[in-house]
Amino acid sequence: MxxxxxxxxxxxxxxxxxxxxxxxxxxxxxxxxxxxxxxxxxxxxxxxxxxxxxxxxxxxxxxxxxxxxxxxxxxxxxxxxxxxxxxxxxxxxxxxxxxxxxxxxxxxxxxxxxxxxxxxGNGSHRSHNGQVCHCDEFVLCTSCNEERRSRLRTKEECLIRHNALADKNWKCSDLPYDK
The missing domain is CATH 3.10.390 (SAND domain)
Known part of the structure; x- marks a missing residue:
């Protein structure tokens, strides 16, 4: 108990x-x-x-x-x-x-x-207008030790975030929209 x-x-x-x-x-x-x-x-x-x-x-x-x-x-x-x-x-x-x-x-x-x-929404992430949306999540930079926001609005951005989580030596410069 x-x-x-x-x-x-x-x-x-x-x-x-x-x-x-x-x-x-x-x-x-x-x-x-x-x-x-x-x-x-x-x-x-x-x-x-x-x-x-x-x-x-x-x-x-x-x-x-x-x-x-x-x-x-x-x-x-x-x-x-x-x-x-x-x-x-x-x-x-x-x-x-x-x-x-x-x-x-x-x-x-x-x-x-x-x-x-x-x-x-039966487990899906839907906003008030019915559009599918994701929450923004953060990835930790190994060089500056800062958390960087990764956008999760498209499949490509989700893939970038998943690759960043898998990469143990991920840096802020790896984000395509932060260059």
């Missing part, structure tokens, strides 16, 4: 201590389920069941009314479904009950494995 988390056959499990004071906790082999909700000033509380899966996915089954059939909602979709006026801040607006108090998801351990960056 490391950092209060057990890993059994690839599945994450929160420790009993982390989940002790949360309301409606159910453990399954694939996920942890807790009672959650979102408050709208106009409609009041919409209650649901939040499932936190071992891969970090979050899924909410809405229980706002007996006839509600909303199932497998993302937290953002649940926030919108509940009629929240200031949607798009689901980490602060969707809550779980801890010690009888409504606590935003952002202040709980339930988001420990959640990573939105991996959810956007």
């Amino acid at each position: 490391a950092n209060g988390v057990e890993r059994e056959s690839g599945l994450m499990v929160f420790s009993d201590e982390e989940l002790r004071e949360m309301s409606g906790v159910k453990k399954d082999g694939e996920y942890i389920e807790v009672t959650c909700g979102c408050t709208s000033h106009r409609y009041g509380d919409a209650v649901g069941r939040l499932r936190v899966f071992s891969n970090g996915d979050l899924e909410i089954t809405c229980e706002c009314t007996p006839g509600c059939n909303e199932d497998k909602l993302t937290p953002a979709a649940f926030e919108k479904h509940s009629g929240r006026e200031t949607a798009r801040k689901w980490k602060n607006n969707v809550w779980v009950i801890v010690n009888g108090e409504k606590v935003p998801l952002s202040k709980t351990v339930l988001l420990k494995y959640y990573n939105q960056a991996l959810k956007n």
